[in-house]
Amino acid sequence: MSDADLFESLKLELRRGSLILAVMARLRTEQYGYSLRVALAEDGLEMEESTLYPLLRRLESQGLLDSEWREEDRRKKRFYRLSPAGSAMLARLADEWRRISASLDRML
């Protein structure tokens, strides 16, 4: 494996853990799949729909998101937002993230 490939592979692993937090943070305001992906990309977190959509379903099945189908631009879209349980979970995860980040900052 070349250096570049190794870096990309490790970078992917590094990112993987942060995606849930990013998605939940963005869903404090209502989004549908495509707009959420665009918003994350603007934040510097590119995410394939093939990863995002199943993740949204999983979070919803865990009670962390609410969703509803609405018609917009003559097309049915599924809108997601953070549920009350999701908001509480986001707060805890954000605290954990800051703790981890502070530890890493000290180490690096």
Place this chain on the structure above:
Amino acid sequence: MSLLETYLKAVGAHLPKAAREDIVAELRDLILNRIEAREAELGRSLDEAELESILREVGHPLTVAGRYHTGANNIIGLELYPYWLFAAKIGLAAVVAVCLLAAVIRLLTGDDNLSEAFGRLVGNVLQGGITLIGVLTIAGFIIERQAEKPKFMTEWRVKDLHLFELGGLDPATLEKTLRGGSGASSGFAPRVHIRASDWNLSSSPTASAIGAAVGCTVLLLWWTGLLPLTDLRPGSGVLVAQGIDYGAMLTSIVEVAFWPILAYLGARIALELFRAWRPAARARYALGQIALAVVRMWGLIWLWSASALSPVIRVDSLQDLHDRTRSLIHGEFSLAHLITLIVVLMMVETVFSFLGSLWRLATPGPRGQAAAA
């Protein structure tokens, strides 16, 4: 039907029924967004090839549907895989050993020449190996989907790990395992002193129990014909050596002893699995061993004195036994003499097994000794 709908239909066919409509609607929205974005870039509608390219980017229908699967997404997961691999290695080694034994016997009896024996060996190993892998994979599939992990994955002891040292079946690992205490070691290579007591399997009941259970299972599968190593199976063919028709004798023995031997092997496997599950239950294991030893001895006595093989293998004095053994040692091969020796050794082993089990029953185990101390 449009290309998109054909694609979505293929994906939907593999989605859970309850969420199918929902997921397909979401995927449709996702793909239409991509199409619109691409059309906005190009300033025109997409042709079929471009549309197909977008669908390929989304993923093959099986892959896409797989992402929405909520249960286990593999036959054998990451955690169970090393155990599956270990069982496959040991099982395949046992299959090769049994097939090799069959080939050697057919060579010695003159039933096969070298090339025939080799060809049969390869065929039997392949058939047996494929059957073994299939059975192990089905077992792994079932275990993977249980709510609780099996005890052998969570409750293990270091002293039960001897059997797992054999997992590295490459020559370097085996050599390192067998060559211990040579005194020659590099600065960082650990010294491995292997004493006879290290291989005393009574110190690792789980390991020896699992090993015995696997061996007996291979034997049982072969005996019932499920493991297709038919060449050695009694009654399956002609086996004439030194003018004696062993095939007819073995057929007669199989007719009488098929179900008793099947029952014995089944009981032995059950006892060993019990021992692997409850290694501390020495007394119950010893009782089981005693019962099996009695049954085994009864079977061997029958084989010696009353079976179809009896006229050929039985000797009436120690001198005769000594003469047969000596002739074998001096290279005068006779299948009858070999079987005589094997049966005698099995009788001796059975007696020792019986006495050992009695001793185990009469004495406390290591925990009892520690408690007494």
